[in-house]
Amino acid sequence: MICSLASIFLSLTAEPAASRLAVIQQAPAFALTTQEGKPLKSADLQGQVLLVSFIFTTCSGSCPATTSRLVQVQQELARQGQLKDGRVRLLSITLDPARDTPEKLRDYLKLYDADPASWTALTGTADEVAKVVKDWGMWAKPIANGQLDHPSRIFLVDPQGRVREIYHLGFLKPSWVVEDVRLLLSEKQ
C-alpha cells in the first residue's frame, strides 16, 4: 500500500523522463475575476494544459499580435479536437486592471474572435493583479501615450501546474505551440 502510494506520489511530482519540455518552475497560484465577473482560482484549472499570456486591452504594442497568434493556436487545437473535455485553456491576464473591467475583457475576446469556451480573460483589483504579475516574474511600466512596457512571455503550463515552456512573441509559431500542447496532453498523468 505504502509502495503504491509512493509510486502515485512520484508519478505526480517527478519530472517527465527525458521530455524536451523541462519543468521550469511551479506555476504561481492566482485568484482573479473572469470576463464574466466570476471568481477563478488557479486550483480550479488543475488537470488542464494552460497557455497564459499577459496583455492589456488598449495595448498597441505586442499584445494584439500575441492574442491574434494565440487565436490561431486555439483554432488549430479545436480543429485537431484537442479542446474537448476542457483539457486545454488559454488565459489572458490583464496588466492594466484599472481600465480592463470584466466587460472590457469580454469585448476584447469578442474582438479577436477568441472562443470563450476554452479562453478566459482575467482581471481583479489593482493589488490582486499586481501580486499575480509579480509572482509570475512579469512587470509593467507606464510609458508614453498611456501604454505599458512589459516583457513578451507566454507560459505553457502542464496539467500538474508546472511551467514547461515560455514563448516570446517574436518566435511564437502556432504549429510549434500546438505540438507542445499535444506533448503535454500525451504525458502520463
Place this chain on the structure above:
Amino acid sequence: MHWLHSSRRLVLLPLLLLSLAVLLIRESAHAETCLSPFVKRLDGPEKLLYVFCVDADGKDNDFLAVIDVQPESPKYGEIIYQLDLGSAGNETHHFGYTDDRTHIWGCSLFSSKIFIIDVATKPEQPKVVKIIEDIPGKTGFTAPHSPYALPGRMLLSFLGAKDGGLPAGLAEFNNDGSFIRRIDQPKEAPYGYDVAVKPDLNRMVTSSFTPLNNYKKPMAQMDFKNFGKELVFWDFRERKPIQTLTAGLAPLECRWSLKENANHGFTNCALDDAIWVWEGDKEGKYGVRKLCATGKLPADLRQSPDDRFLYVSCFGSNDIQQWDVSDLKNPKLASTIVPGVHPNMMHVTGDGKRMYITNSLLSTLDRASTFWVRLAHIGPDGMKMDPFFHVDLTKLKTGPARGHDMLLR
C-alpha cells in the same frame, strides 16, 4: 483573415498592423547585435556602458564599472560608479542580459560564480541581488561562459566539467537563479565555449575552447593540444545535437546571420587566425569552411546591424578588422584600426555607428599592463578611433583593472 468577422476586421486590422509595426521598429531601429534574439532591444541611444572588470593583481574585489556614455553629459567618458562584487580572483568574464533587460548575469571563469545584477531599479547604481556559488554542485560543470537569455530564463555554456577537465556542457536556470536542467554535449565534442540560438530556424550552435585546468595556467604552460575545434549544431526545441563539424582550432564566438531564415553564421577561430563560416543546405545539413584569414589570435567577433560587416579583434596583432561579408564567396577587408595593445571585447551600438572596445582577454593571457575602454566610430569609410574617449582602467583606487565584456543601457 477569413476568421475575422467583417465588422471586427475594421477595428482589428489597424491594431494588428500597428502592433507588428511597433515590433518591427523596436527590433530594427536600435537592433544591437550579438545579444540573444530574445533580449529586449534598446529604444534609444545608449546612456550607460557596463564593463565587467577583474582586479588586475587579483588582490582587491572584482567589480562592474558604470561609464557615462551620454555625449552631452559633463561626466561623459567617466566611470560614475563601481559595483563591488564582494570577492576577488573570480576572473569575471562574459555578461548577458535577461530577456527583459532588467538583470545582467555575469560569469566568472576561475571561481565559477554567477553574479545576478539588478540594472533596472537604479541603472546608474546597479546592485548584486544574488550570487550563484555552487555551480559545479548544481550543474556538474565549471566555468560558466556565455549567459544567453531565453524567455524568462537563462541558458549558459560552460567550459568544463566539475573537476575542471572535460566534458563541457550547457545548463538552464530561471531568471531568479534556480537551476532547471543540464544539457550534455555529444561525446565527439567535449569542449565548450559559446552558444547562439537561431529561433526562426529552430537551430542552436555551440563552439569549443579549453577547460579550466588548462586556461588557468600561465600561457607558457598551457597545452595547446588541449583545445577544441568542434562546432555542434543542435535542434533547439529538442535541445539535441544533430551534427558536429570540425572548424579551425578554438572556434570561439558564434554569430548567426541576422537576416530572418538565413541559415549561416560565423565564428572566429582564435588559434587558426581566421574567421570560419557555417552554412546550412536545403536538406538541413551544415558545412563549415574558412572564410578569411585575420590578424593574430582573433579573440572577439561582432556584427553590424545590417548583417554586412564583421568586426574581429586580433588580440595577437593589436588590430581590429572590419570585414565586408555581404558576398560569402568574396569577403573583403574594409578597414582596420589599432586601438592600442591587444584589443579584445567589442560592443557595437544598435545604430551600428559606434563600437566600444576593451583590452583584457584573460589574466593568464594578457601581456600588457595598461587597460582601458575606448571608442571607435563607424562610418561609410570604415572605423575611426575616437581620440578623446579613453577610460583609463589603471588609475583606480584599487589599482589597475582588466575590463572584459560590456553591455549598454
